[in-house]
Amino acid sequence: VTAEMWKDTFEAEGLPTKILPDGDITSWGESVGFKIYVPKGREHVADEILRKL
Numbered sequence: 001v002t003a004e005m006w007k008d009t010f011e012a013e014g015l016p017t018k019i020l021p022d023g024d025i026t027s028w029g030e031s032v033g034f035k036i037y038v039p040k041g042r043e044h045v046a047d048e049i050l051r052k053l
Contacts, residue, residue, distance in 0.1 A: 001030070003019045003034035003035075003036055004019065006036050007019055007036055009049065009053075010036070010038065010046060010049060013045075013049050015038055015039075015042060015045050015046060015049065016038070016039060017036050017037060017038055018036070018037045019034050019035070019036055019037075020034065020035055020037065021033070021034050021035075022034065022035060
């Protein structure tokens, strides 16, 4: 749920994102950590969004 909230925050600012689980895809669940990916070359946009918060 938290990763989805971050995804929504970035996408509301116009930055496309993708969420993928840490580790094996078969172990998806609420207790599994997730990573949020942004397009290569747009990392600075994500950093700026985080600074605004």
